[in-house]
Amino acid sequence: MILFGDCDPGGVVYTPRIAHFVVEAGLDFLSHALGGPAARRLFAMGILPPARALSIEFLHPMAWDDAIDIEVSVDKIGDHSFALLVSAFNAAGDNTFRATITQVSISPETRRPVPLPAELKAALDGARDC
Secondary structure, eight states, rough: OOOOGBBBBBBOHHHHHHHHHHHHHHEEEEEHHHHOOOOHHHHHOOOOOOOOEEEEEEOOOOTTOOOEEEEEEEEOOSSSOOOEEEEEEEEEEEEEEEEEEEEEOOOOOTTOOOOOHHHHHHHHHHTTOO
């Protein structure tokens, strides 16, 4: 549901709020794929998952009190990163936005890319098949 606070003075969703929706939807997706809270599970694997890229395409206006359904799927799995595709649809079935977020597996100590942990790669592969 689009809340009043998500909107600009014109009554449409404030652009940066969509980035927040994308990040939160991605974390929910990863929590499901990993079988527990995503951030805690990734930290337990010894990695940090910062975003390297975020792309959002606005396709249909969203306003206060609009209900949207957000769908997340695995777009790409690389050696050191993965990308999620995030799409939202309003009650009429219109695609309101489409986004891609790419996250990199980095070492908390060196802040340099490291290979995706096998557990994460398997969870992403498994989520891809759903």
